Amino acid sequence: MQIARKHIFKKLSGGRVFALPDVHGELNLLNELLGKVNFDEENDKLITLGDTINRGPHSFETLDKLSKIKNSIHFLGNHEISLIRAFEKHWFSYDSPGIDTGKNEVWQNEVPIAKLKETIDRYIEKSAYCGTIQVNNTTFGISHGDATLEHWSPEILSGLGKEKLKAMICNRARYKNTNxxxxxxxxxxVDWTIHGHTxxxxxxxxxxxxxxDVGAxxxxxxxxxxxxDLNEFSKSKCIETSSTLVQE
Incomplete structure (x- = not known):
């Protein structure tokens, strides 16, 4: 299988750049929202923040759709990591009755194994655990769960160990102040960090x-x-701009 990068750095220009949080298999919400912003797969770019799968009714279809979007970058969430690790264990064991992600999900065992592997590989090819994205003159640090470092540095992030990477994906401690x-x-x-998960x-x-993440x-x-839309982003209009795009 493909191996996801620890960190990815991209300068994005031309077309709009959208950040999309936890879809959780809600394909209908995803399609409706992309339609609402008139997402153009040829010119626009999509950054997903992880947890595209599980809980909703169309996990595989959502993963498959997002993996095929031409100009996309995917940051892994805890649900993708659970799927990837469980799949690897199943793929190399040959005697497993099914892929157990530990998330009380069964959809992955209803997809032909070769098709699931192809889709996971295609998704991972565009994925990273965290990243730094420059859009126009604004720099965004992106990870699924939290910003766990005082200084967002591509060099430091590229060398993070397993536990610190896990914290960036699974933590909810920053503004919750639980730690x-x-x-x-x-x-x-960076100018801003962007996260889903909570x-x-x-x-x-x-x-x-x-x-x-507003609750898909x-x-x-x-x-x-x-x-x-990261092109339209500014501190003064972030909430207003974002809220008009919330799918009710």
Whole structure:
């Protein structure tokens, strides 16, 4: 199988650049939202923030669709990592009755194994654990869960070990303040950091971090999906611009 990069650095220009948080298999919400912003696969670019699968009714179809979008970058969430690790264990064992992701999901065992492998490989080829994206004159640091470092540095991020990478994907401690050792100040080295993972009623800003997950994967309330056009981004209009794109 493909191996995802630890960090990816990209300068993006020409066309719009969208950041999309946790879809969680809600293909209908995804299609409706991309239609709402008139997403153009030839000219626009899509950055996904992880957790594209599980909980919703169309996990494979969502993963397959996103993996085929021409100009896309995918940052791995905890749900993709669980799938990849479980698939690798299954693929090399030959005696497993099915792929157990530990997420109480069965969809992956309803897809032909060769087709699932092809889609996972195609998705990983465009993936990284975290990244630095420059859009016009604004630099964004991106990871699924949290910004765990005081200084966002591509050199440092490219050399992170397993536990620190896991923290960037799984942590929710930054503005939740659930860990007394978690840095709570401005993240230096970038203008903004962008994350999914933590569900909020609306897009939430804390210091120079933006949390975009508004609940497509929620199991307790109405499902919503948000998208953020990074070309139109500015501190003064972030919430207003983003909120108009929330899928009710």
């Amino acid at each position: 007394g050792n978690q840095y709570q100040g401005i993240i230096r080295g 569900i909020n009623e609306n897009i939430t800003m804390f210091k120079n971090s933006i949390f975009l 994967g929620s199991t307790t309330r109405a499902k919503k999906l948000a998208i953020l």
